[in-house]
Amino acid sequence: MTLSSVRAQLPETALMKVEGLPFPKIGSGKVREIxxxxENLLIIATDRISAFDVVLPNGIPGKGILLTQISLWWxxxxxxxxxxxxxxxxxAALAEVLGEKFAFLAPRSMLVQKLNPLPIEAVVRGYLAGSGWKEYRKTGGILDHRLPEGLQESSRLPVPIFTPSTKEAxxxxxxxxxxxxAEILGEEIFKQVKTATLNLFDLGSQIAAQAGLILADTKFEFGTDANGNLFLIDEVLTPDSSRYWPQEGYAPGKAxxxxxxxxxRDWLEAQPWNKQAPGPVLPEAVVRQTRDLYLDALEKLRTVA
Ligand SMILES: Nc1ncnc2c1ncn2[C@@H]1O[C@H](COP(=O)(O)OP(=O)(O)O)[C@@H](O)[C@H]1O
Ligand SMILES: [Mg+2]
Incomplete structure (x- = not known):
């Protein structure tokens, strides 16, 4: 889709659930309906937003479209x-599946090969932020990765590191x-996953740099087919799965x-909320600003040839 047609299709109100499709629904994640x-899955990104693993009562209009378009681009x-x-x-295959009646869902949908998702999240970090920064401050490293002394919040790491996590239902x-x-995946798949993760991060970082963005960290998911071949699945390098920073003004020593x-998350942290469902309703200004950030990320990436 062209950028202007993406913009033109962003809705005024958030799509929180999908109804009436004539296919068996096999999953409803925090954000996506599956x-x-x-042989294939139809994955539809709603406009729901989750934070601290809780889906908030209101969504971000058009977020599912922006997420899907960013993933497809990557x-x-x-x-x-x-x-x-x-x-x-x-x-073309997606248009065929949705037909005319559900064509309006196309910008937020992906048609994918059904694979066996590996039970891990392939996290990779090029910079110290979030939970990685917290752990470094406590232990001087991140799990089995020793890191140099004297790194600051948002410092660039000497080399990107693979810091996987389990994938809990x-x-x-x-x-x-x-x-x-490696125990969970088996040595062979582990090696492939680690190599793919670092290569994809390298590619992502280089392309993001051309868009004026720093890719600080991200999470990939992988799946295997019946023959054990590895595929990249789920969403890729979206603002939901990645931490992007503007290059301009980047300075370690702070967030x-x-x-x-x-x-x-910052807005939520300032609320009296115990991080259990239901979360607070996001005010209109936070909704609008969040949507502008997602749109800005897509627009910046789309400047790269
Ligand atoms: N090609 C695929 N085959 C099987 N499962 C997939 C595929 N791509 C993505 N998935 C799974 O679909 C789900 C996407 O829905 P999402 O709302 O992101 O869920 P979650 O709350 O787990 O993040 C994830 O559980 C992901 O592992
Ligand atoms: Mg997900």
């Missing part, structure tokens, strides 16, 4: 590194060592402004 089409590039879950001739994902990850939900 329909079973036999999938097109990630294909140079490894196979992805997108079906061949994606847009309920509750919070737990960080695990590479050794534990950086970012293009992700940090803005929402």
């Amino acid at each position: 329909y079973d089409l036999g 999938f097109a590039r990630a294909g140079a590194v490894m196979p992805t879950h997108l079906v061949p001739d994606h847009d 309920e509750g919070h994902d737990e960080p695990i060592t590479e050794a534990r990850c 950086q402004p970012s293009f992700d939900k940090q803005f929402v």
